[in-house]
Amino acid sequence: MPELLRFLKIELMQKIWCLMLDDAFVDAYRHGMLITCGDGVKRRIFPQIFTYAADYPKK
Amino acid sequence: MIHVPNVNHKYASESASPQFLVSGILYRPLLEVIKAACQSSKSEAYHWVPFKLIHQTPSAHLRAYTDIYNSEAMLEEDAKIRAKGRHPDDNPDTEIAILAMLFWSDSTHLTNFGTASVWLIYLYFGNLLKYACGRPNAHAAHHLAYIPSVSIDPDLYAHWQDCLPLPSSPTLSKTFTKRLIKLQQCPNFCVSSRSNLCKRYGV
Numbered sequence: 001m002p003e004l005l006r007f008l009k010i011e012l013m014q015k016i017w018c019l020m021l022d023d024a025f026v027d028a029y030r031h032g033m034l035i036t037c038g039d040g041v042k043r044r045i046f047p048q049i050f051t052y053a054a055d056y057p058k059k
Numbered sequence: 060m061i062h063v064p065n066v067n068h069k070y071a072s073e074s075a076s077p078q079f080l081v082s083g084i085l086y087r088p089l090l091e092v093i094k095a096a097c098q099s100s101k102s103e104a105y106h107w108v109p110f111k112l113i114h115q116t117p118s119a120h121l122r123a124y125t126d127i128y129n130s131e132a133m134l135e136e137d138a139k140i141r142a143k144g145r146h147p148d149d150n151p152d153t154e155i156a157i158l159a160m161l162f163w164s165d166s167t168h169l170t171n172f173g174t175a176s177v178w179l180i181y182l183y184f185g186n187l188l189k190y191a192c193g194r195p196n197a198h199a200a201h202h203l204a205y206i207p208s209v210s211i212d213p214d215l216y217a218h219w220q221d222c223l224p225l226p227s228s229p230t231l232s233k234t235f236t237k238r239l240i241k242l243q244q245c246p247n248f249c250v251s252s253r254s255n256l257c258k259r260y261g262v
Binding site: 001003004005007008009011012013015016019020021022024025028031032033034035036037038039041042043044045046047048049050051052053054055 | 061062063079081084086087088089090093094097098099100101102103105107127132133136140146148149153154155156157158159160161162163164165166180185203204206207209210211216219220222223
């Protein structure tokens with residue numbers, strides 16, 4: 001059933017991104033977050049997505 | 060749990076459609092990965108302030124692009140974040156910085172023998188020199204998720220046959236769509252694939 005498998009893989013990828021892009025991340029993405037970095041300097045860091053390169057999950 | 064709706068059937072809601080259970084998903088919350096990376100001593104090598112790199116020749120000044128942190132895209136994003144103003148809770152001397160995330164996902168072979176492979180999502184930071192990212196012992200890649208392979212139990216073929224035909228285009232679940240809308244539009248968000256590589260560097 002390649003059709004079902006393909007569907008499941010695409011949906012699974014979305015579900016996993018849903019788990020990772022949680023509300024805490026979305027909040028940090030919009031407002032930044034205070035982190036004391038490895039060099040001892042406290043910074044408000046804004047994570048930004050620059051690229052997303054992926055093999056399309058079809059097989 | 061993945062919902063598998065049959066296009067010829069009406070369901071009261073998404074949760075009422077047949078469910079396919081996938082187990083064995085291993086993942087780390089993205090925010091925790093970011094925090095750990097920034098707090099580690101390895102972040103001392105990160106470039107937090109983007110800049111223009113100029114190559115001087117006797118006759119001209121040429122702009123050079125080598126990494127994300129000297130690209131026009133990063134400078135633009137940095138200007139936007141600074142234009143938003145300081146967070147009310149911050150001290151006047153708190154630095155503001157962008158962490159450039161570069162996501163990758165593909166199936167990776169684990170060994171030089173056999174067929175052991177894993178399909179994962181991993182993350183590099185554009186604040187780090189690209190040559191450092193390319194060194195395996197720099198530990199620059201952060202693993203975010205291991206995606207389990209999906210297989211259909213042969214005993215249940217008949218059951219899933221009833222779910223066909225499936226929606227022709229993948230459905231976006233409500234939660235996923237909401238998250239995407241929440242993330243502000245990022246002009247640098249580019250999707251690349253093997254056939255169509257598009258990265259926005261410089262001009």
